[in-house]
Amino acid sequence: MHYLQQQCYIKEIIIEPKLVNNIYEISKQYSDNIFLVVDKNTLKFLNKKILDKVSNIILPANVVASLDIIELVKNKAKSSDLIIALGSGTINDICKYTSYIEQKEYILFPTAASMNGYTSATASISVDGYKRSFTAHLAKAIYIDTDILTNAPIRLTLSGFADFICRSTAQADWLLSHLLLGTQYNELPFIMVNEMEQILLKEYQYLNKKSSEIVVLLMQALLISGFGMVISDGSYSASQGEHIIAHAMDIVNYNHCSLHGEKIAVTTMTMGNLQEKILSIKNPIIQRSTIEESEIIEYFGINQFTKILEQKKKYAAKCSKIVHEKWKNIFNIIQQNILPTKHLEKIFSELSMPYLPEHLGWNQKQYHTVANLAFATRDRFTFLDLANCIIN
Template sequence: MKDRNVKGIIQSIIEKETDELMGISFSCVCGRTHAIPIEYLSVKKGAILEVKHQMDKLGVSGNGGLIYDKRIEGNIGKKVLQTLEDQGVFIKPYPVGDGNEILKPEIELSKRIADRIDTGTDYLISAGSGVVSDLTKNAAALVELPFMLIATAPSMNGYTSSMAALTDKGIKKTLMIPSAKAVFADINILTDSPIEMIRSGLGDIVSKSVCNADWKISQLIKNTYFCPFPYRLTAKTEPLYLEAAEQIGQGTDYGIKILTDGIMRSGLSMTVIGTSTPSSGAEHFLSHHWDLMALKEGKEKHLHGVQVGVATIIILKLYDYIRNYPVRKRLNLSKLKKNYQSRKSVHTFIEQQYGEYAEEINKEYFQKYMDWKDKKKEIEYIIEKWPDIWNELDPYIHPTKPVEEALKKSGAAVHYSHLGKTKDEVICDLRNAMFIRGRYTALDLAKDLDILDEASVKIL
């Protein structure tokens, strides 16, 4: 009876419009309480005109600081600062960067921003997209100030997440941060954002078509925590943004509204759980790996969501390959044992491959490494449960075609060659992306079954 009640509550929550989800809290079927502490979200034309009114309602007042990228100072002056002043919100500008350099999402930079904030400041507002929002979130956490976010591009799903993705010594870290008090996504501002950033937003959220399968697979094989609610929360918007892909790529009011709604919901799906897992699986690890390689080789990286979109297609195809592999017929445990890498050889490999970043990578990867004796038991369990595993994963893996088509229609990259990568490079990247994080994903499964390389050759 209690379960039925909870299911009813979940159903009524997922049917809500995105802005109506603020402030919810309920006991879930997974045994945990989920809450959204953000107090106000607005995704509409003229959202920014409501800042003062909402500040009054939320009890935010006093001396404010506005954080933004100095490279877009002209735009911020016109569209944000002036609009706030017109409402009677006079706020001290804190431009970040020298106006030329591309800001890096580094923990160090967020600390330097925090150091610059005047004593006596009562609240912070960020006006920007992914990097500036994440820098502001961590700076606000460091100086313990409430903050609000004004979105300037629908380029990623972090606005509504209670975490900041920042790098520490080159490695992307997910830091838990108190949520924003309010998020303002003004369609009039967002439609003006560069088209590549809009496509990046779509790439980031199409990962929903597969990333929850990685979370689920970890539960099925490793007995880790899983909750179906975050996926269900985002399922409502998924067909809408896939359908509206062409309009999204054209930056129309309708397309941007649908996309922004999707990215906000995707962010909330992480906030309710308190980790990035519901919006980030192997496709994100592949993208983080590409970032790390770009850093190591001094190359310029592509936008986060642009990479994630391409990686999503690859991981969808990988899942398809694994699912159709006749595992019971072809798996050879003694061959697996012979090829299985010892702790020592993995360590040596990581040292050689990652150099100065090896220490961080080791910390992540050895969370999931097992000695052969335990790995053998795990593989035997996987083979025994093979049909059940796929039945359970099925709802979380969507067909590749509609996702690929949507990215194409929006004009976004769909193939690794669009990112300037070769097949041989990506085969190698797929082998190495699993080292980036301690979580078990399709990449680990394919490796454990010793089919990752043959799958890569076929699907790429």
């Protein structure tokens, strides 16, 4: 509750056409001393006169949210008390984290329905070449220009669709942990997006046609998915095994050419197939994982995962009895919440989205090794863990 009181403070979210035309007037309501962050792609949405009126930084088109960039923006914005972000995921992460560490507020003008981080209180920052999640805060207000959103590059919109539709594998993993280990679980994030998900599953082809109605609906679903993470007190409702594999791939082979949601589309298919395969086992038996910590350290080149692996071995021992006694019940509860992977594959394929590792240029052998070892990279119990300790 304390967490909610601290973090749940978005004064307003406005979704309207042509809002960015009034970015200066809107921002001035909050402060006279603002600092505007754009990149070379989002600069085109601005009336250039604003650049003479407010302090600003124009970042490169494919900027990475790294600690160096955070430092740069932090220093440039030193004398301002409000940061304005005009952009999608990366600009949001940069402004969210910089404003948080500088104890400033930030206002967001998102330019694409590309991921669900606009309303989450964590920032994804690149450290030593791979993404890490840092505690941050929510925007003071969010202003969504529907013209800009609708006309965003299609890859960004489809990336957002994948980051939303991984709800299915994330919920299955979160439920698994809850049912086997008794960890906390909350149905509310899923109830809140269910109706929107049903529409998107029917009308997804309109994303490719840049239908304003459907793109805005996707954005609303992503915003609520972000709130779901806030009320879950962590990213549990929207980031499980599929995100763990994507982040583990980033460690061994960072793919700068692919968007977050494109990686998630591929890893969601992997998780979905794995979940279906494990759920189809009639009488599973749990045994100790044979993967040793030396293997994990050697593969990822990071020894911080040792503790996680130790913990995971205890989890496997803990869930053995309950799997033996209640598997049918566990199967029934999880099964009714998942989307069949055949259905997802059809959707991704019709949208011309990547859904296999080779679609992203990932080496299949490396990808399968990473998917097999990824469970040890995060302290979250998912079907990736079960895959390592289950036998038919």
